[in-house]
Ligand code: ADP
């Protein structure tokens with residue numbers, strides 16, 4: 001639909017820098033169901049992109065393709081200029097570079113908070129116990145969680161558990177952080193805590209892609225908003241301008257429902 005899509009700011013590739021993430025013609029089918037139907041998206045180093053859209057529009061599938069929890073049906077994804085799709089890619093090495101935070105935290109219930117944060121450092125990054133614990137404690141301190149290190153996750157509030165999940169991802173020193181509705185499972189009074197952590201991370205220069213229903217957060221924190229509709233990027237542009245003045249009927253309708 002010519003003229004229907006908002007103009008996109010110059011992509012990292014257009015400005016000469018290597019994109020942190022570059023997605024070209026990404027498709028994902030589940031059997032006969034076409035969930036991603038040709039997604040193109042560049043994320044510049046240090047950029048925060050919020051992905052919004054109706055339930056079922058393919059937002060989670062897009063994030064899962066970015067850290068190879070799902071295998072794309074077609075298309076190409078590059079991380080820092082290096083293809084991560086196609087034959088011969090080591091998915092574990094890709095996942096070290098891409099941290100992911102899920103709606104339901106996905107912490108290991110039988111481990112302490114410290115154990116949760118050190119597990120991948122020890123078993124994937126092959127750190128010895130002492131270095132892993134030092135790295136983990138530094139992250140927990142940064143997120144105000146040091147006092148919970150020896151507790152089991154279920155003793156913590158949802159907001160604290162989600163911050164542990166963020167600390168766990170950050171401890172791996174990823175190039176990119178993905179958030180899939182990180183605050184959707186939280187009691188309302190705990191949402192702000194986690195959004196504040198995400199906002200601080202965005203300000204610190206982390207490259208982030210966050211699927212969220214928090215339109216206020218997207219407007220304040222994101223550099224760019226991407227609106228997914230039926231497996232495609234239906235509109236994309238600078239966060240505030242796009243949310244305040246959507247170019248497409250589809251995004252106008254969506255915002256009218258969620259705001
Ligand atoms: P969103 O995160 O935007 O709500 P999803 O990416 O989770 O959307 O899902 C998009 C569509 O793909 C939905 O119709 C969902 O039912 C379907 N889907 C997601 N994961 C699977 C799967 N593993 N197998 C089959 N269908 C799936």
Ligand code: MG
Nearest residue numbers: 059060061180
């Ligand atoms: Mg989802």
